[in-house]
Amino acid sequence: MASHNRFVPHPRWKRRIERAEQLIRQYPFAAEILRFYLAIAQFQAGLFARLETASGASPRAGAQRPAPGPPELGELISSFRPFLATVDQHGPQPLAEQAHGLQSKSQEVCEQLLNDFWDAPTNLAGPGSDANEFFARAFLQPYAEFVRSRADMKWDGYTGSRCPFCARKPGVGVLRQQGDGGRRSLLCSFCQTEWEFRRIVCAACGEENHQKLPVYTAAEFAHVRVECCDHCKHYLKTVDLTKTGLAEPEIDELASVPLDLWAQEHGYTKLQRNLLRL
Numbered sequence: 713m714a715s716h717n718r719f720v721p722h723p724r725w726k727r728r729i730e731r732a733e734q735l736i737r738q739y740p741f742a743a744e745i746l747r748f749y750l751a752i753a754q755f756q757a758g759l760f761a762r763l764e765t766a767s768g769a770s771p772r773a774g775a776q777r778p779a780p781g782p783p784e785l786g787e788l789i790s791s792f793r794p795f796l797a798t799v800d801q802h803g804p805q806p807l808a809e810q811a812h813g814l815q816s817k818s819q820e821v822c823e824q825l826l827n828d829f830w831d832a833p834t835n836l837a838g839p840g841s842d843a844n845e846f847f848a849r850a851f852l853q854p855y856a857e858f859v860r861s862r863a864d865m866k867w868d869g870y871t872g873s874r875c876p877f878c879a880r881k882p883g884v885g886v887l888r889q890q891g892d893g894g895r896r897s898l899l900c901s902f903c904q905t906e907w908e909f910r911r912i913v914c915a916a917c918g919e920e921n922h923q924k925l926p927v928y929t930a931a932e933f934a935h936v937r938v939e940c941c942d943h944c945k946h947y948l949k950t951v952d953l954t955k956t957g958l959a960e961p962e963i964d965e966l967a968s969v970p971l972d973l974w975a976q977e978h979g980y981t982k983l984q985r986n987l988l989r990l
Contacts (some may be wrong), residue, residue, distance in 0.1 A: 715832045722764075724857070724904075725757035731960040735854045735967040739932075743969040744804075745988060749966055750790040751802035752850055752987070755795055761855040769857075788855055792822055810843045826852060836851050838964050846989055849902065853987070858904035867907050874908055875900035875913045881913055881984035884965040885939065885950030894954050899961055901984045915939075916946035928974070933961055940980050966990070 732750050736743045738765065761774065766784040768807040777782075799811035829848030860877050860930065867876035874881060882903030887894035896911045909915065910923050917942050918924060935956035940947040949971060952963040969990055 721754070722760050723755035725760065728960050728963055729757070731958070731963045735963060739967050740967060745926055745966060745969065745990070746963075748802055748804065749963070751990060755798045756850075756854040759788075759791050759795075759851075760858055762791070763858045767862075783857075784858070788817075789823065792826065792851060796847070799847070799850075807843065807846065809879075811847070814847065824833050832834065842989060846987075850987055851900060852893075853904075860903045860905055863948055867905075871910070873898070873909065873918070875903060875905050876904045877884075877924060878903045882909075882948065882987055883984050884961045885909070885915070885948050886961050887937075887950055887952040887954055889954045894952065896950070901986070905960070913949050914941035914946065916941060917944035919943040930971060930974070933968045935969060936964060936971060938971050938975050938980075940978075945976060945980055946983045947975045948983045962987070978979055 714955040729750060732746045732753065736746045736750075741744075763784045767782065793815055796811045796815045800808050801817070802869060802965035803810075803811060814825075825844055826848050830852060851906065856878060863877065869875045878900060880900055880902040884898055886897045886906065888897065889895070893909075896909055897906050898909045898915060899906050912925060913920050914925060917954050921943075924942040926940050926942065929936070935952045937950045937952060938947055939950050947970060949965050950969065951964045952957050953959055953961075956964075966986055966988060972990060975982070
């Protein structure tokens with residue numbers, strides 16, 4: 713009997729998937745959110761692998777001319793409807809219904825939605841724009857990581873609060889061990905670029921007065937900090953890897969949704985909602 717090779721996700725997605733599975737057991741209140749994320753992450757892992765394969769594939773024999781655009785573009789376009797089917801099957805009811813409706817739209821409508829987000833997220837306006845942003849962002853995220861991983865860019869010394877690669881806002885902060893303390897960096901909410909950022913400064917408005925930059929923690933999330941700004945009233949969650957080295961910042965940020973509820977009840981607005989729009 714012929715054997716089938718089991719799909720092995722790229723190490724980045726493997727770590728995310730394993731961390732989500734662990735946190736489902738650790739935080740039952742976040743299980744529904746994390747199970748939906750698992751379905752998205754497993755799709756993203758497969759798409760990333762297919763993009764890698766397509767980018768290195770040689771042109772088909774007998775082809776008269778190469779298709780326009782990068783060689784992986786065809787794989788990307790053909791994967792959007794399967795992604796919608798994944799959300800239709802695993803997503804919460806409102807998103808599932810919207811995914812079902814999008815599957816009946818023309819190819820041109822779907823491509824325009826993706827192009828609008830890729831070129832400038834602010835183009836997504838009008839009714840249903842939040843859902844459109846979710847579909848475009850969640851689907852294109854592995855492609856953004858794929859493109860960024862092949863870009864010959866260096867951002868040593870970069871001090872901005874927007875991603876140096878795609879200019880999106882950070883989705884979560886990260887503290888890593890450095891000497892006797894922690895080095896702060898920001899993680900892009902889209903392409904997952906990580907860049908160093910000053911420890912005592914608001915990533916939203918640049919406020920530097922530490923008295924206006926309170927930090928809150930909760931016992932059940934000792935490794936996740938809510939970094940607030942009393943000047944602009946924004947907040948960003950930061951995952952402290954010096955306390956939990958196995959944490960995956962994007963996943964631990966998702967699981968700590970009670971901290972978002974607390975911050976919003978106290979009048980703070982999240983700098984950038986996460987992948988699942990929380």
